[in-house]
Amino acid sequence: MLRKNPFPSMISLRNVSLAYPNGVHALDNVSLEIGKGEFVFLVGHSGTGKTSLLRLLYREIAPHSGEITVDGVRVDKISASRVPILRRRLGVVFQDYKLLVDKTVWENVAFAMQVTGAHTKDILRQVPRALDLVGLAHKSRMYPGELSGGEQQKTAIARALVNNPKLLLCDEPTGNLDPGATTEIMELLGRINIKGTTVMVATHNQGVVDRMRRRVVRMENGRIIADEERGFYHRGLGESQVLSG
Amino acid sequence: MLRKNPFPSMISLRNVSLAYPNGVHALDNVSLEIGKGEFVFLVGHSGTGKTSLLRLLYREIAPHSGEITVDGVRVDKISASRVPILRRRLGVVFQDYKLLVDKTVWENVAFAMQVTGAHTKDILRQVPRALDLVGLAHKSRMYPGELSGGEQQKTAIARALVNNPKLLLCDEPTGNLDPGATTEIMELLGRINIKGTTVMVATHNQGVVDRMRRRVVRMENGRIIADEERGFYHRGLGESQVLSG
């Protein structure tokens, strides 16, 4: 039974299964529809497949079986040469940040624009704005190795935002942030979402999920076990629960 | 004014200041006494100096000025050759895990014992126990690159525990764990503390701090601005607030 969706589709997974080379079945027949402009939390225990699901969307890995469409592109069938084009349209906050250690904060953020072939004057305007939004403008000349854990995380967030992507994937974006910063970042994501960006956030932060009351997709053992409008971190408290797939 | 402490000293910082080579003043005249067997939360905004303080204790870096004593050892004056000996007596959960990528989970944990010259039969007994405590026994043959973020964090915790250290330093040990796992790990730390280990946890997890009601040391801009018995994550709610230093 597919969840009825008022928005045109941004992400669509149909019967997607994923097994890693070492034999771990990370995803098991997952189906999911996310419309343009939605804000979705992805929750579930450690090792349940949240990161794996996100990695499929920006094609770091390919599914074992099933169909994946992101913004109209069949990501599971995309040719290697078109992968960079897909990724440039997405903003991704990686769980382990993935910052370039020999670039400064500023350069790390600018790099995401440079690869798209952006004009220098746009870069000079956008990068400081993104750094300002996450509150890191004063550290823009420092290297990742000189930052605290939370500052690195903020850099990763700024990099994901800088291109004004249509789809923003955030993998545990506030794990190293203090509650104040967490709230600020989440409000920021909310504002970005209101301006039209589809946002998907994998998180363990119960407080954030319960306060924001957005759609919550809950995973367990590589399957989606619940999908609730205006849900809570814990199961069954949200409205209009519909199992997808 | 030094905080009166019922325990003999495990950690003692006196007027410690730290500046990084790039000119950032990470710690500014910090003084702190932590007794043997205490359980202390270290809280404060991102980039406030929590990790820097912990790094001083296991001598990854040396202070600019001031005295640091850990378990009777003058860490600020220790010779390079004695640093490994100091570190073996400590258990550290690093904020960025610091796992060896070409060793399995089992080997990563075992490594911490092997460097101490432990007997093989002890290693074979202790390592599985530590992995069991964090709930990772079933992944012991996997490499860090094959683990989820939370599983990597659990590996780092198991490695810190495996030597039954007298002092356990945990830097944001639950940033990538779900609330259930977080509670379990925190209860585990509590049990370890009751058995006599001094535990120091730098964290942003308000829920955990507020629920456990332990001593809370609060930092801001490289200084300790509050030190409360049975404190909360947010300031001024705890008992017997005493500013140290």
Place this chain on the structure above:
Amino acid sequence: MDWGRVKFFLGEVVRSFTRNKGMQATAIGTVTVTIVLIGSFLIAQASLANVGTQLMRQIEISAYLKDGLSSTTTKNLIAHVKADPRVLSVDYIPKKQGLAELAARTKGSLDLSILTENPLPDKLRIQVRDTAMIPAVAASVHALAGVADVKYGAKVVTRFLQLTNVLHRVALVILGLFVLVAGVIIANTIRLTVFARRREIAIMQLVGATDGAIRLPFIVEGVLSGLLGSLIAIVILAIAHMLLWNRLASALPWVPLNGAAIRPLVLGAQLLGAGALIGAIASWLSVGRYLRT
């Protein structure tokens, strides 16, 4: 033209050059060593190329004429030999002159004053253009009417030909070996350089950089390392040449070292080109390995 983009790109290159000084030094040093080896080899080859031939110029064919040839016959004979394109020069040495030369040469060991008659025949002294042709020319001269006998340092000529033959092959093998070694070592060095940055490459890919965009700075870097390495090598070679050439020339005055065969500008350009090419190819291949994830 967006200058910002150019600046960014140059920044990339400069950064990895300056941030990874140790690795750059390694790559450059390897290129330097390689180019010094290849350069020395080329210089040695160029300046020694004619030594053998020139040393062997001294070898000549003696054709002993039959007794009592008319002067017309002799003249015709000489003209005939001279007409051979392989022949460089022909000298006619009448028996009288031959005896005088012999007397001069054997002074002290041979008392020629006791001679009542000249024991020598008339003789042609023939120089050939190329040592390798001596046996053939000797044979055809011997076949001529009026020639009694032909002699040349047969043993010396055979040995010389064998030796140049072998040395030529050995030289080729050594040059091949050098180029192979250079290729392997530089490829390895750059492969390790890239290996040390494989995480960076993976991140760039995840952020949407194309393979070409990732490759370019590495290749420019490789070319720069190659150029710098060969530049240093050229300086070393020039200094070594300056210090050693005259000492060598005076230590072996009879070896006709051909200093003019070395054209510094051409050689320099060749070595620079080789360095740059090596750097570029090595980078291209090395990065390629880590682009397929």
Place this chain on the structure above:
Amino acid sequence: MDWGRVKFFLGEVVRSFTRNKGMQATAIGTVTVTIVLIGSFLIAQASLANVGTQLMRQIEISAYLKDGLSSTTTKNLIAHVKADPRVLSVDYIPKKQGLAELAARTKGSLDLSILTENPLPDKLRIQVRDTAMIPAVAASVHALAGVADVKYGAKVVTRFLQLTNVLHRVALVILGLFVLVAGVIIANTIRLTVFARRREIAIMQLVGATDGAIRLPFIVEGVLSGLLGSLIAIVILAIAHMLLWNRLASALPWVPLNGAAIRPLVLGAQLLGAGALIGAIASWLSVGRYLRT
């Protein structure tokens, strides 16, 4: 003895050997190339060492005696020359024998039948142990009473001495260069290997490993790479030797290549030792750089 600890240690070594195959192959390949170069050089040196001396054995001193010496005087003279430790052999060639030899040698170019008297003096043919001593021996023989004149291929001897002198120095320079190049390249290779693992080293230190404990696996690994590299090199050298030696010997039959001078076991052991040592030193130095944090 805790076998678990030994197993752990061996596991460490095996792991980095198998997990970093590319890097190991690089290091091993470099050692192989280096050892092949050094080995070829040593073989060439050993087998060519006596070639010059043996070729020059043919050069001898001719001492022409004064006319009409009594046979006792001649005998004393010969005995006196023979007593010189630098002299290998002395042959007495009376003028009659000399003429016969000359006739045989100059057959066709010189008509000796016309001679009524023997124009040659008596002569001593002296062979010297070492070519370098020819000039000195010649001078002292010349000084003896009864010796009219002394001749030897002065030009050839001088040139030979100059050439061996220069070749000797060139050989030393080349060997030095090879060893230097080998050292630089292997150190670089291992440095990069370690560089690629600097994060691992830092983590080991943070977990309480001593510098020695971190170093040991690297050094054992370096020694293993060195041994393996030289083993491969030895196999290559043996095959090349098998394939090329006879061809070389038959291409240059007159070059007295001294195959016996190559002692395969000794050479093999030397090369293995060199490989292991190179590996150990390179590892030691390379790791050291990253231990100081």
